[in-house]
Amino acid sequence: MSHGLLPYTVEVVPDADGLTSRAGLPLVLETMRALGLPRVIREQVRVRERQSGYTEVAKIEALVLLLAAGGDCLDDIAVLQGDGGLGRLLGRRFPSADTLRHFLYACHDEQLIAQAQAQRPPDRVAYIPAENAALQGLGRVTTALVHQVAAQGRSTTATLDHDATIQESHKREALPHYNGGRGYQPTAVYWVEQDLVVADEYRDGNVGAGMETLPLIRRAFASLPFTVTTYAFRADTACYDERTLQWLADPARPGGPRGRIGFTVGADMTAQLHAVCAAVPEARWALFEERPDETVHCAEVEFTPGDWPKLAEPLRYVALRIRQKQGQLFASRADTKYLALVSNRWELPPAALLRWHWQKAGTIELVHDITKNELGAAVPPCGRFGANAAWYRLSLLTYNVLSALKSLALPPALSTARPKRLRFTLFTLAGRLVTHARQLVLRVSAAAERLAGLIAARARLALVAQALPAG
Structure with a gap:
């Protein structure tokens, strides 16, 4: 035995589906299904040219599972494909990296980019392309999730925080940004009380954060459920625009909620x-x-x-x-x-108003940190703008799914867990699969179950699923 090695040897056996090292990861898929997302995906996201092959539901679920598991590129799907027990728990095989790549490509449209370039003013270099139907459909999936999660508690207050972030990229198509590098500069809007991202907009690196901010803000407020009656908004200087300020201050604002x-x-x-x-x-x-x-x-x-x-x-x-x-x-x-x-908040003393505003550093800025460093958002998958926009939106969707899992199903000890904590404590449980009385059974150790609460989490998700409307 070589010095420094532990006293065991490694033996490679044929691939088997009786074991998994990710016994807790199916909770991510079960959360999506408990919230009714497969039905929304079928209705809103349609890119297949043929009826054969993987459905949009299967591809989006695979991408969310990939990001939740810690993958940060499409080729990482091979790691999940290699876990036969996980595939058996999910009841399916994972799509290939090429299949997922072509799904992302379907969210890209060169004609929309050409239109945006043609419509920009003569003195402007930057532009923001419109989204094609597939990318818009992904946005509606996010909105459906937001409504389903909010319905669990019938939330009445929504504080929305707005912020942009930089994705560094060395792809040839990436454009220079204000920090001196090259990449993209997407913007997101976050619902503080629900810990959910409600809207996002993908932008090239040369698109300033202050360019045309109002459309995304309108879309964010429009995505809130009707139960919300109290609204608030926080943003940095990117939103210091007369048109945006007038819209926010106007209780009869067009395209937005009435009131303050x-x-x-x-x-x-x-x-x-x-x-x-x-x-x-x-x-x-x-x-x-x-x-x-x-x-x-x-x-x-x-x-x-x-x-x-x-x-x-x-x-x-x-x-x-x-x-x-x-x-x-x-x-x-x-x-x-x-x-x-x-x-427009006169009821708070100056110091209290400043501290309320600065709370944004622990909300939307934290979301950027988590999605970029733990959910794959920092690594655009290719040079196609729409495909990168879809990848970013899927990263935010994954953030929301994990937030829903924590609030609806997991024990209080995991209520603020970041993705890396969920992986360490829950997703990477070792499990053995057996069949008993024609029923698939997942066996995990008692010690692991005490920490993860897998059985109780599944029971809570089942109750959420039972409350879904028929169809």
Whole structure:
């Protein structure tokens, strides 16, 4: 025996379907089915040219399982294909990587890209292509999931957080982004109270986060269930656009819910706004927080953006003054920096409003972190824009499925678990498959079941499925 090796040998046996190293992974598929997603997929996503072969349901389920299991490229499906016991539990074989790749290709349309290029203004380089029917269908699957999960508790409040992120890519088709690299810059909108992504829009890297933000925001609010009666919205300076602000502030807004949307949006620090902030008397600045190298104060400032309608509700501006300690300077060579946000929420003191706005860092920004680092969203699969958009949307759908699994079926100890924790604790359980009285039985150790709660989770999902409408 070589030094350093444990006292056993490895023996390779013929492939068998009596064992699996992923006994908990079928919960992901069972969550999708308990929420009625197969029916929605059949109705909304149609790309097959022939009736033979894998259905759209089988392909989307396989992609979600792949991402949930930790795969970050299509070729990783071979790992799941190699788990014969998993295939037996699922009652199917996994599609090949090529089959899944062609499904993603069906979400791409060169004509829509050419149309977007032709319709852009002469002075603009960037454009946002329309989505084809298959990609739109995937979006409706997400909306259906959101409605089904929200129906479990009849949610009445929706705080939507908006943010863009960068996907680095070295594909030839990837375009330069503002950080100096190349890639894509998708945007997502997240429902805080439900831990669900409600809408997304895929963009090339050269499309600024502030370009045409309102269509996605409208779509996000339109995706909410009718039970929601209280609305809120948070975003960074990408949404500091007069058209977007007017829509948010208008209780009779076109294409959106009636009534108030309480919002905060980061304000562009224009020369005019900077001058207003700098002119605030010292006595009006209130201490916000002391940092190791900075002192931060906040104050109300009077400012009106652009051609703000005279009859519209006035907006509230809250400024931050950040001063370096001990003679340090910012990159601008000044020792003082100003930030500001705009809001229609007058009921909160300035400090409370700022803290409410900054909670966004632990919501949508965390979603970007999880989807990119744990659910495959950081790696666009190819150079086709629509295929990459579908992959990103499927990553967000996987996030939502795992969120639903946690809220509807898993024990409280796993309610905030990230995907890597779910894999370690639940998805990668070892199991033995046997047949007893013509019934397939999955055997897991008592110790593993105590940690994972697999039996109880399946029972809870069965109750959710029973509540689905017939058909």
